[in-house]
Structures are given as structure tokens and as C-alpha cells.
Amino acid sequence: MDAILSVRNLNAWYGEKQVLYDINLDIPRYHITAIIGPSGCGKTTFLRCLNRLHELGQGNKVKGEVYFNGKNFKGNIYDPKVDATEIRRYMGMVFQKPNPFPMLSVYDNVAIGLKINGIKDKKKINEIVMNSLKKAYLLDEVKDSLHKSGASLSGGQQQRLCIARAIAYNPEVLLMDEPTSALDPIATSKIEQLLVELKKEFTIVIVTHNMQQAARIADYTAFMYLGKLIEFAPTEELFETPKNELTERYITGKFG
């Protein structure tokens, strides 16, 4: 398996409280990997460790290694010599609640990531912004309101705007934290279709509450419980022939 991210012995703390225990996991390139598990099992924390966002919380701590085998970066992202800001530029993140910048226009919400990455050519920015909005299946809906505030869109549109923002600067990995949990079924299905389309170009790691969603779109699924990785397998295998009893009980709805 060609892994773009190899997580080794990852531990994480919220202040004094340990929330991740010795996670070892390989994330396959150009596939969708879903992370499922009951609330509070550490799924989101795990995701936020992959782009070094977790450590920004006051008192938070991370120990372990995450090897990133990217085009512009190869090595352990937790190496003390590595600049976390740089790492975050190789990864895009989409959050649970849509969070477009309300003081920026729809257009600038997408363009801002390019500006951070040092792209100054206006023509090039314009091209990438339009292309990203198109890829996020949003362009047709917003082409007349590109200069309105990002907050003026509907919830589902806002989330697709956030996806456009996250893919605009061409990251290699997309980290998604329950991106559809705040959306209605139609918006959810639009985003799911979009993700299947996007995995041709990006590696996607998606945290989801919704097992059906994992079953529908993920190539690989990881089941976490109480801060530990219980099982990781191709999605079909995990759902049809789980090896661990906890996994089986969770996916059959006996607890969770």
C-alpha cells in the first residue's frame, strides 16, 4: 500500500487528560479513509493531530510521529525542526460547522489560501478560484454572488465553499471533520458525491458519525474506541467481517 501519511505511536493529551493512545495507522494515497467511533473516542483529535492543529489548544500535547510522504515534504511532521505552519499548507481542512470568513466575499474566501501561499498573479488566482468553485460544484450556484459575503450562502453552499477554500491551494491531503453533520440530506449527498470525485486528486481523511456514510464513500475505515485504534481495514471488510468484537458490536448498533 502506498501510504501518504504513516502514523506511529501517536499519543495526545488535552491538558492532563490523555485522549489518544499509541495510534498506528497508514493512510493510503488517493483514497478516502473514514474514521468512525462513538462520541468522545478521539476521532476529531486524531484528525487535528494530522495537521498539527491540536497542539495549538492551551495545554494540549502530542507525542509520537506522523510521517508525511508528500511532493514537497517528506519526513516526520512532528520533527522539532519542522514548521507547523508549513505543514498545514500541504493539507486542507474542512470543519464540522461551515466556517467561511464572513467578512470576506465568496471569491476572497477561496483566494485567501492562494495569497498565503504566495501566489500574486491576479489572472492565475482568478483561474484557480473559478476552477476550485467548479470542482466543489458550487460555481453555478454562486456565479452571480461572488462578491457577496461568504456568510450569505446557505449552510450546504457554505460547506462547499469551505471545501473550495481547502482545495484551492492544491493540498495533498484533505482532512474533514464530520463535514456533513450540520447539513440536510440533499446537501449531504452533494458533498458525498463531491468527495468521491475529489479522491482522484486528493487523499481524503474523513471523520464521521454516520456509519452509512463511511460505508457509502470510504475505501478504508478505521474504528476508534476510547482513544485507541481498534481496527483498520478496507471498508467492506470492516463492515462485513469485522475481526474485533468491539467493532462488530459498534457497527451492528449494540453500543455507540
Added chain:
Amino acid sequence: MRIPSLRRFYDLIFVSICVIAFILAMIPLAWILIEIIINGISAFSIQLLTNLPRPAGVPGGGIANYIQGTIILVAIASLIGFPFGLFIGVFLSEFKEHKLVPIVRFFVDVFAEFPSIVIGIFVYVILVRGEIFELFGVQSICIGAICLGPMGFSALAGSISLALLMIPIVSKSVEESLNLVPVSIKEAALALGMSRWRTVFSISISYARTGILLAYILALSRIAGEAAPLLLTVLGSYYWFSGLFDRIGALPLAIFTYGISPFEDLRAQAWVASLLLILAILFLNIGLKILIRRRFAW
């Protein structure tokens, strides 16, 4: 369901107390306003806005230099005070885990409650009389051709004392505005690979810009009407602004000196000065607020 009549009665009593308290509190406020407007308008003339003061009894005197002085003092105070206030506010809000934050917050809180005359006497001693130089055992400090000595009563000393008043007001309101920026917005910026400083200055401040501008207006209207620190630092002047190190006039000083003068015509001018000051503050607080809300809302 029917509300028991006793409860209705209590409700009525409580509401009546609130209304009476409101009316009683409004009487003096309305009175002041009406008094200033009536006296101000009856003494108003265009020459007041264009002419320099003349001695009592000589017709044609104006208060133009005081208007100019207040604008200059407030502008320089903003140039000095606003950046300091902004940076302190950013520090208090965005670097909460820093060891110095509790100390800075303590000083800001104390300073915000400081009587303005104490700030005035401080600037008077340190800068106007120049005791800061005595600390170093010299009369003045020269860097090349520029020599700094005791400032004397001057526009600059006055602006500095107003800036000192402004800093805690601005920094507290900036801190509060920045605290209202949702974490999710900051995280969105950080996840894009923005550095922490850039997130603060291009995302948080831009998100909180309405609050920050309102903080600035609040501080402006507070310092525009201050007389006490100016009495100790600029002393006032009957002439146009002639330099940062010269004395300068200001509307609150005109109100003070003319208001207690024995001459009828000067007292009338004090009313006009009051009216102008109140109009300026009302304009800042109502007009600009509406404008900012419209212009910067999203």
C-alpha cells in the same frame, strides 16, 4: 390561564418604580441638554467659528482656535494612543496563556479608572517640568541636532496626557471585540497555513473591525471633553496652533475659563463651546456608529 390579581398588582408596582426611576434620572440630563442647546443657539454666530478670541467687551471675538486645538489634540492623541491600545488589546486577547497577561490586565484596569487629573499631574511633572531628565541628572537629552528638554505647557504634552487616557479604553474594548471572534474562524485561518500573527492581524482584527472602530469612537468622545489633564499640560492659548511645543487652545479649556468669567459675552461663548462639543460627541456616537455598522457589516 388567568394571572392572579395580586401578581398583576406586584407587576404593576415594579414597572411603575422602573418608569419613575427612569423619568427622575432623565430630568437633569434633559435639562442640561436643553439648557446648552437654548443658550448655545442664542449666542451662536458664524464669526464665533472663524475668529480668534478678543478681550471681554470687544465685539467680534470667536472660539475658532479652540475648535482647531481640540481637533489637533485629539488627532495627535489618537496617533499615539490608538496603536498602543490596539496592541495591548491584541496581547490580552490572543496571548492569554502568556505570563505577563494578568499583570498587563491589572494595569489596564487600574488605568481605566484613574482620575484624569492624576494623569494630568503626572504628565505635568514628568514632561512639562521635565523631571524625567532630572532622573538622569541632566537638563536635556540631545541626539545629534535634536534636543529634548522639559516640554513646558505644550500641545504635545496635552496630546500625550489624552493618549494615556485613551489607551486603557481602547485596549479593553479591543480585547472584548477580539474575544468575540469565534474559534472556528481562527482555526480556519490556521488550517490554511496562516501564521499566528497573520491570523490575528488579517483575520481576527478584520472580523472584529466594527467593534474596534466603535472602541476608537468611544475613546475619542471620552478624551474630546477632558479639561482636567489639559489644564495641567497645555494651559490654553488665545492664538492659532503654532507648533507641537507651543501652548494650544481646546474647547473644554474655553468652557472652563469663559464659563467662570465675570463677563456676559465670554460666558455666552462658553455655552457655544459646550454646544459644539456635545454636537461633536453626539455625531461621533450616533452618526459614525450608524455609518460604520452599515459600511462594515457583512
